[in-house]
Amino acid sequence: MRVKDEVKQKALFEATIKVVNQIGFAASSISKIAGEAGISPATIYIYHENKEELLVSTYVEIKRGLGEALLRDFDESRPIRDTFKQVWTNGFAYVAKNRAAFDFAEQFANSPYSELVNTAEVDKYFEPLMLTFQRGVQQKIIKDISFDLMSAFLFYPLMYLSNRRHCSGFELTDENIDLAFDMAWDAIKL
Amino acid sequence: MRVKDEVKQKALFEATIKVVNQIGFAASSISKIAGEAGISPATIYIYHENKEELLVSTYVEIKRGLGEALLRDFDESRPIRDTFKQVWTNGFAYVAKNRAAFDFAEQFANSPYSELVNTAEVDKYFEPLMLTFQRGVQQKIIKDISFDLMSAFLFYPLMYLSNRRHCSGFELTDENIDLAFDMAWDAIKL
């Protein structure tokens, strides 16, 4: 893979997301993605080793963007609850702005492709959150639980509530988002 | 005339689940499922209209079993917290016993196939839970929230914690399960 045209690279990511969201993982094909991106199927193989690598790197790219978004205005000096609330709000804002990318990631994460992801790389994008969580535990503000357990009541509900497939009834108003955060905080706070 | 074989019917469901779990939704094919079930691909079309219907009915069958499992020893006369705790425990017990079915359902629910499910039929299996939830709200034991919002902090964390793809770090010991339930209850209780 020779990196040359960054515009094309980006168009390719977007086409991949669009096609997968429109017709699903199973029906998505290299030629359809190429068609959507306005390039030849053969050209994809200049930018990506194979189909698998295209999908995985698209996912990682999304995760990178999500990590960036969640950490916007991140300020460790503020109280831990405020920090998490900011992340929570950022999360819903990201979904509102990047619905397609989010939907793709949800589908991807539940497919066997997800096993091919370099988890260390992805985790890196969320490291500050991990550290803040640990600080919260040490300061006895958060329950003495594992990161997974906290995620189950913080990040995962966020995803559930944002997922239109699962949760069409939840309106993403500021009020509702605040209400939901209170619930999440009740779950994890000591 | 030979009689339609219920054993074969069941073997087909199990083969479908197994294949999808092993190689994923996208790579699963009728012929692979048939091979796993030890029958001819053509035979599948005697039992199911097409691939879609095979997958959907497999999912609905799993959901039926899950509903049944969650409602085991269901007793509305007990305190609402106890009722939910029972459901919670039943849920983890179901996953422990039916890991494959659970994994299939997780993948299915995040695929576009999920749009083909008759949601009314599936919801029916979980109706008593809905009613208990509503009773909890009326009795001011549970926060005044929608069913979706409660699910985000009760059923969905259960699934997350049970999902080995997402959450390999959480050990499903009784202790951990109890701890997690406390968190869920903290989130939804008034």
Place this chain on the structure above:
Amino acid sequence: MRVKDEVKQKALFEATIKVVNQIGFAASSISKIAGEAGISPATIYIYHENKEELLVSTYVEIKRGLGEALLRDFDESRPIRDTFKQVWTNGFAYVAKNRAAFDFAEQFANSPYSELVNTAEVDKYFEPLMLTFQRGVQQKIIKDISFDLMSAFLFYPLMYLSNRRHCSGFELTDENIDLAFDMAWDAIKL
């Protein structure tokens, strides 16, 4: 093949004709014909050895009916031109009443299945015409030509003009039919 239910036998012929006309030879299948006839595919094999034999015998049955129709009111004692004119009129009347059967025969006759027909048996149904033709030649009323050559200008134009696929512009009014016969007769008369 055990002949048992003549009603079913007839329904089978009609279903065969209908299906072939609706979807064409290539797409016609035993199961579709069985469906149209309201019986099981397996039952067809009680009445017919295989698909081929079903189609061929349907064709022969049609030809029998056509022969019968053409020879209605056949009277060798009348002038030869009148005899042929009667046959000509009968032919168009047959098509008007048995459009489906006619269309089937046209499709069949141009397929390789036609090679499987016992031509001697079919020719038998049209023998009186052959004899009248020969009489016409002997009496020097008709040109000294082969039966094939006469057919090319008598029976075949009849079929062409009746074939909606080829000839949608020709209206089958009595006047047009008379006019066309005059042309046919001009061609073959001495």
Place this chain on the structure above:
Amino acid sequence: MRVKDEVKQKALFEATIKVVNQIGFAASSISKIAGEAGISPATIYIYHENKEELLVSTYVEIKRGLGEALLRDFDESRPIRDTFKQVWTNGFAYVAKNRAAFDFAEQFANSPYSELVNTAEVDKYFEPLMLTFQRGVQQKIIKDISFDLMSAFLFYPLMYLSNRRHCSGFELTDENIDLAFDMAWDAIKL
């Protein structure tokens, strides 16, 4: 990028004709045609949208060739009878040289595929004949009949007499061809 191969294109047409003639429309398949042409079934889809389009375009190509052949040495300045005689002779010459193509066209024209043909395009190839016919009617050399009616006694008998399936008894000698033309002319001349 490899260049689309015109030789392959032609081989494909010929293979299509050959297979259809050998085993019939109903039994002809893409893979058999590909096998005959010495290419992969998938390659056919580079040259043709689908099976239907392959068959239809093969037919149109044949019709184009037939039109060209019929109009060889076409000279409107000669007497109308001579013009038609020339066309008639050309027709039999075409069949003699292109038996396979002719047989394919006969089968095709009697199949439901024929409905997919752009008739305007095909008619164009035969337009000069149409005009000559109209001139003949105006000059009161030919009966005042429709083009269809004339075809029934000119082109169609030509096809019948050339069709080995229908007409094995007619020998295509010059003498017989002349004799048959006299009959056709008797039918249509005023």
Place this chain on the structure above:
DNA sequence: GATGAATGAGTGTTCATTCAT
């Protein structure tokens, strides 16, 4: 006599990928 279950072989078509240009 009648039929639904069963299947191996086949259908038209699309796939991910390679390669010559």
Place this chain on the structure above:
DNA sequence: CATGAATGAACACTCATTCAT
């Protein structure tokens, strides 16, 4: 760098036919 041509392998699905009931 980019691509259209090419393909073996696979796809979902239907076929004609058999057979136990």
